[in-house]
Amino acid sequence: MKILQILRAPVGGLFRHVNDLTKGLHEKGHEVGVIVDTLSKDAQTDEKLSALSPYATLGIHEMPIPRLFGVADITTPFKVRALVRALDIDIVHGHGAKGGFHARLGTIGLGAKAFYTPHGGALHFSGRSPAGFVFHQLEKALVPASSKIIFESAYAERTYNEAITAVGERGVVIHNGLDEAEFTPIASDDSFDFVFVGELRDLKGIAFLLDAFAALNAERPNGLRLLLIGDGPHRQQFEQQVQELNIQDHVVFAGARPAQYGFEKARTLIVPSLKESLPYIVMEGIAAGKHVIATDVGGISEIYGPCANQLLPAGDSAALHQKMREALDMPETEGPADKQLYSHVKSEFVTSRMVASILDQYRLAK
Numbered sequence: 001m002k003i004l005q006i007l008r009a010p011v012g013g014l015f016r017h018v019n020d021l022t023k024g025l026h027e028k029g030h031e032v033g034v035i036v037d038t039l040s041k042d043a044q045t046d047e048k049l050s051a052l053s054p055y056a057t058l059g060i061h062e063m064p065i066p067r068l069f070g071v072a073d074i075t076t077p078f079k080v081r082a083l084v085r086a087l088d089i090d091i092v093h094g095h096g097a098k099g100g101f102h103a104r105l106g107t108i109g110l111g112a113k114a115f116y117t118p119h120g121g122a123l124h125f126s127g128r129s130p131a132g133f134v135f136h137q138l139e140k141a142l143v144p145a146s147s148k149i150i151f152e153s154a155y156a157e158r159t160y161n162e163a164i165t166a167v168g169e170r171g172v173v174i175h176n177g178l179d180e181a182e183f184t185p186i187a188s189d190d191s192f193d194f195v196f197v198g199e200l201r202d203l204k205g206i207a208f209l210l211d212a213f214a215a216l217n218a219e220r221p222n223g224l225r226l227l228l229i230g231d232g233p234h235r236q237q238f239e240q241q242v243q244e245l246n247i248q249d250h251v252v253f254a255g256a257r258p259a260q261y262g263f264e265k266a267r268t269l270i271v272p273s274l275k276e277s278l279p280y281i282v283m284e285g286i287a288a289g290k291h292v293i294a295t296d297v298g299g300i301s302e303i304y305g306p307c308a309n310q311l312l313p314a315g316d317s318a319a320l321h322q323k324m325r326e327a328l329d330m331p332e333t334e335g336p337a338d339k340q341l342y343s344h345v346k347s348e349f350v351t352s353r354m355v356a357s358i359l360d361q362y363r364l365a366k
Contacts, residue, residue, distance in 0.1 A: 001362060002058060002088060004112075006035040006080065006103045007095040008065040010045050011256075012199055013280040014096050014119045017152070017176055019052055021093075024355030026055040033058030033087060035080065035102075037065035058087050065098050069134065073101070080106030091362050095119055097135055104145040113147040113365040118156060119277055140165045147365040150358060152176050153278040153299025174357045175302070176278055177350040178287050183342070185289025185335055186263040192227040192252070194324065195262035196270050197281050200232030200253075205272035205295065205314060207241060212272075212321040214245040219325075226251045229262045263288040267337065268327045273297050274314045286345045291330060291337035293323045303349065307341045 003025055005018050022032045034056045036049070049060055063079050064072035080102050084092060093115040094103025100116035107114040143149070143165060151157035151173045161167060194213065198204050206228070217224045228238070228251065235253065242251045254261070259281060262269070269285035269292045276298035283303055285292040294300050296311035304311060312319045336342035 001090045002031045002033075003091040003093065003362070004033045004035065004058065004084065004087070004089045004103075005093050005095065006065075006099040006106075008037045008067065008098040009096075010036045010049060013176075013278075015048065016280045017117070017119070018095055019048070020176075020179075020351050021355060021358060022052060023055045024351060025359065026057065028355070028359065030359075031057050033083075033089070034060045035063055035065075035083070036060065037098075038062045039064065039066075058089075065102065067098070073098075077102055077105035081110065084110055084112050091115060091365070093117070097139075100146075101138060101142065104142045108145055113362075114145055115148050115150060115361070115365070116142075116146050117150045117152060118160060119152065136164050143167055143170065146170055148172055148361050150174050150361065153302050155299040155302065156277045172361060174354055174361075175349055176280060176283070177352070177354045178280075178283050178345075179351050182284065183287045183346045186260065188264060188267045188290075190265075190267065192225040192266040193328065194224070194268050194270050195227045195229065195266040196272075197229045197259045197262045197285075198271070198273075198279075200228070200230050200235040200238060202234050202237075203273065203275045204232075205274045206234075206238050208315055208317045208320060209270055209272045210238065210241050210245060210247070210251070211317040212324055213251070214247050215317070215321050216324050216328075217247055217250055220328075223250055224328075227254055227262060227265055228252065229254045229257050229259070231256045259284050260288070263290055267291055267332070268293060268324070270320075270324070271295065271300075272312075272314070272320055273300075276300060278302065283345055283349050286336070286338070286341055289336040289342065291327055292341075293320070293327060303345060304341060305344045305348065307338065307344065310338075310341075 007018050025032050063076050066072050089112045092103045092107050092112050094100035095117050096119045104114045149167050149171050154173050157171050157173050213226050242248050269290045271282055271294040273295055278299040295314040297314045301308040
């Protein structure tokens with residue numbers, strides 16, 4: 001089959017999903033092309049796209065895909081349609097709200113089948129806001145143009161059905177996963193006590209992490225160190241908060257770097273998100289043998305499975321402070337920090353299973 005993947009921002013977990021899916025489809029003998037936005041890039045984007053290029057044998061194509069609505073949302077669907085025709089595409093799979101928008105508009109009336117994975121997407125917009133209202137109405141209108149809507153978590157499917165519209169049999173849950181080779185504990189040099197890896201935006205709960213860290217740091221005579229890995233629209237806001245909390249000598253903003261860099265620096269990964277779908281960083285941290293402190297939002301409880309009682313309420317600095325204090329007092333162990341959680345994730349969240357399940361859906365549509 002010839003498959004075209006569409007996403008807006010080639011960053012974060014959404015790009016990780018597209019990257020893994022593209023490689024997996026290529027390895028199974030299918031031809032894959034990728035469309036990405038021309039503007040949504042971070043410091044690692046060109047390197048990531050270059051690494052993906054050998055697997056995207058139908059090319060990596062850049063087109064304007066604005067985060068909110070703009071003129072490009074009128075012109076880009078025509079460019080997508082032209083590419084679908086030129087490459088004789090069988091399947092167009094859109095990822096995220098805007099990727100799904102262009103995938104479905106770009107295939108209406110053509111022979112190609114449209115698939116959509118929300119990845120949170122429109123679910124992060126309140127239906128009461130002007131932008132959210134528009135997104136939700138478009139989502140409803142485009143459901144009939146979707147061969148399947150593939151949700152990466154049961155939480156995402158449930159929320160979409162409740163907040164936007166019931167999709168019925170068009171919906172299917174297929175969890176993301178990691179490569180087998182990633183389930184290898186990574187030793188830390190302990191140059192930091194805690195690490196955060198992700199986009200620097202308010203939905204990631206970083207403000208609550210900084211408050212909790214400041215309180216904990218004040219309790220320790222020798223001080224603590226927190227490493228923040230990632231870039232994002234609210235970085236300046238968090239840098240200002242660090243100054244106001246007077247912890248600038250204890251917090252490092254490292255910019256966009258691979259998650260492994262953070263795993264090599266600290267034994268404890270903090271994921272204080274206020275909203276999520278099924279974040280890769282949680283799976284990656286567990287696979288790397290880290291002690292992961294995470295909030296009970298989105299599909300994170302699906303990742304944790306039998307260990308879900310470890311999760312924290314979102315937006316609770318006091319609860320986060322207590323968990324971080326407990327982490328500092330944990331003895332260092334060989335292998336994974338939480339062996340039960342590690343075994344659960346290794347058995348249930350594997351890339352090969354994800355790719356096979358998605359490919360089955362593509363075949364059924366054909």
